[in-house]
Amino acid sequence: MEQINIYSGKKAISRIVVAEGLQGLDACLKPYRHIYAVIDRNVAEKCPAVSRVMKMLEDRQARIRLVEASEESKTLETVMDICSWLLENNADRDALVLAVGGGIVTDMAGFASCIYKRGVRFAYMPTTLLSQVDASIGGKTGVNFHKYKNILGVIRQPEFTYLCPQVLESLPLRDFHSGVAEMLKTFVIEDGGNYQKAADLFFDISSEFTLEAHINGKDEGQVWKALMAKHKRTLAELIAAAARVKAGVVSRDQFERGERRKLNLGHTFAHAIETLAQQDGGERFNGHDGIQDVKGVTHGEAVAMGMVLAARLADRYYRSDRSETTELEAKISADFWDADVPCYCPYTPEEMAGIMKKDKKAEGGKVHFVLPKAIGDVETVDLTVEEVVALLK
Numbered sequence: 001m002e003q004i005n006i007y008s009g010k011k012a013i014s015r016i017v018v019a020e021g022l023q024g025l026d027a028c029l030k031p032y033r034h035i036y037a038v039i040d041r042n043v044a045e046k047c048p049a050v051s052r053v054m055k056m057l058e059d060r061q062a063r064i065r066l067v068e069a070s071e072e073s074k075t076l077e078t079v080m081d082i083c084s085w086l087l088e089n090n091a092d093r094d095a096l097v098l099a100v101g102g103g104i105v106t107d108m109a110g111f112a113s114c115i116y117k118r119g120v121r122f123a124y125m126p127t128t129l130l131s132q133v134d135a136s137i138g139g140k141t142g143v144n145f146h147k148y149k150n151i152l153g154v155i156r157q158p159e160f161t162y163l164c165p166q167v168l169e170s171l172p173l174r175d176f177h178s179g180v181a182e183m184l185k186t187f188v189i190e191d192g193g194n195y196q197k198a199a200d201l202f203f204d205i206s207s208e209f210t211l212e213a214h215i216n217g218k219d220e221g222q223v224w225k226a227l228m229a230k231h232k233r234t235l236a237e238l239i240a241a242a243a244r245v246k247a248g249v250v251s252r253d254q255f256e257r258g259e260r261r262k263l264n265l266g267h268t269f270a271h272a273i274e275t276l277a278q279q280d281g282g283e284r285f286n287g288h289d290g291i292q293d294v295k296g297v298t299h300g301e302a303v304a305m306g307m308v309l310a311a312r313l314a315d316r317y318y319r320s321d322r323s324e325t326t327e328l329e330a331k332i333s334a335d336f337w338d339a340d341v342p343c344y345c346p347y348t349p350e351e352m353a354g355i356m357k358k359d360k361k362a363e364g365g366k367v368h369f370v371l372p373k374a375i376g377d378v379e380t381v382d383l384t385v386e387e388v389v390a391l392l393k
């Protein structure tokens with residue numbers, strides 16, 4: 001078990017516990033007498049580890065609320081429902097709200113905790129790889145509003161975040177791949193030797209899964225469960241390493257005035273891709289690996305596509321290299337390809353331009369683009385969307 005802290009100055013304001021098993025969660029919950037758990041209904045039904053957590057919560061007389069997790073339900077209405085439930089159940093200022101689920105549930109339950117009675121304490125047990133390495137760390141909470149993602153929200157740190165790879169045994173493959181993208185993104189920003197280790201692990205997991213499930217015809221769920229058990233130590237080490245990187249950046253720049261912006265690597269493109277995909281739906285030819293169903297594109301897949309575009313943009317910005325595929329772009333896309341993560345963008349820069357201009361990170365007509373120069377070396381550069389479109393043409 002490892003503990004990583006997030007600091008404000010010298011004061012630890014949030015802790016991240018990384019463990020291979022669930023025992024440590026009970027110890028984390030012990031100091032709190034009034035626990036209100038908000039749990040993704042789907043996870044409660046499908047994840048054996050979360051069933052054990054629910055038993056643990058019942059033993060602690062916690063109140064439990066199951067919620068639906070989808071981008072469509074990530075709204076103020078659902079947050080209001082959570083607040084109404086807290087009110088009906090007499091949650092007071094000494095309450096602890098524990099969110100159990102992926103980024104949708106942690107973002108919504110975190111936001112509800114920030115506004116209910118002007119803020120009650122909250123904690124996270126993230127159940128997707130993406131939320132373990134990204135969404136549950138750093139205190140960004142929020143919901144979608146009109147057609148914009150995460151446009152309403154606040155930054156406030158959870159009491160603790162409990163990271164355990166055991167919950168990943170029931171995670172759908174596509175959602176695991178979404179987390180692969182955010183983890184590789186983290187190590188492109190700060191490597192420490194972890195980027196290649198992660199790329200190798202995801203290559204192994206993907207090829208072992210293909211061999212056992214697709215070639216040998218074994219049950220996919222059983223193969224996945226066995227793979228998660230086999231690789232749980234390496235996964236825990238890499239999850240901890242990614243959490244350390246994010247915790248470090250957030251400790252130095254909690255409110256995203258500077259350094260924290262680099263965590264948005266690929267995200268301006270990703271948000272444009274997700275927004276267009278939602279409006280668009282259907283199938284599209286992406287120019288590389290064939291037809292792609294864009295409607296269901298996941299956040300992580302959009303981030304993978306955004307990272308490949310960011311690598312191309314960086315190369316053209318720094319070296320004016322107009323070649324079709326550059327070295328870093330080729331490396332990143334090959335690693336995503338090997339891990340089975342779709343990473344070729346189905347939209348042209350011109351199609352994305354309108355949405356990128358409305359990016360939350362835009363200031364004075366310019367957007368902060370994070371440009372990867374090499375693995376472990378990124379820089380934030382302010383560019384107009386017109387400049388980006390011209391460079392990517």
Ligand SMILES: NC(=O)c1ccc[n+]([C@@H]2O[C@H](COP(=O)([O-])OP(=O)(O)OC[C@H]3O[C@@H](n4cnc5c(N)ncnc54)[C@H](O)[C@@H]3O)[C@@H](O)[C@H]2O)c1
Pocket residue numbers: 040042043046047069070071074101102103104105107127128129130131134135136137138139140141149150167168169170171172175178299
């Ligand atoms: N706050 C932040 O800093 C931050 C950072 C990145 C992403 N996000 C947000 O996170 C959201 C995406 O979150 P996500 O990718 O973690 O997933 P999610 O919450 O969208 O869940 C994905 C799917 O997996 C299911 N699921 C989750 N865990 C499972 C498990 N262990 N077993 C079986 N099924 C499981 C869910 O029910 C859901 O159907 C987006 O809304 C994004 O905006 C927030």
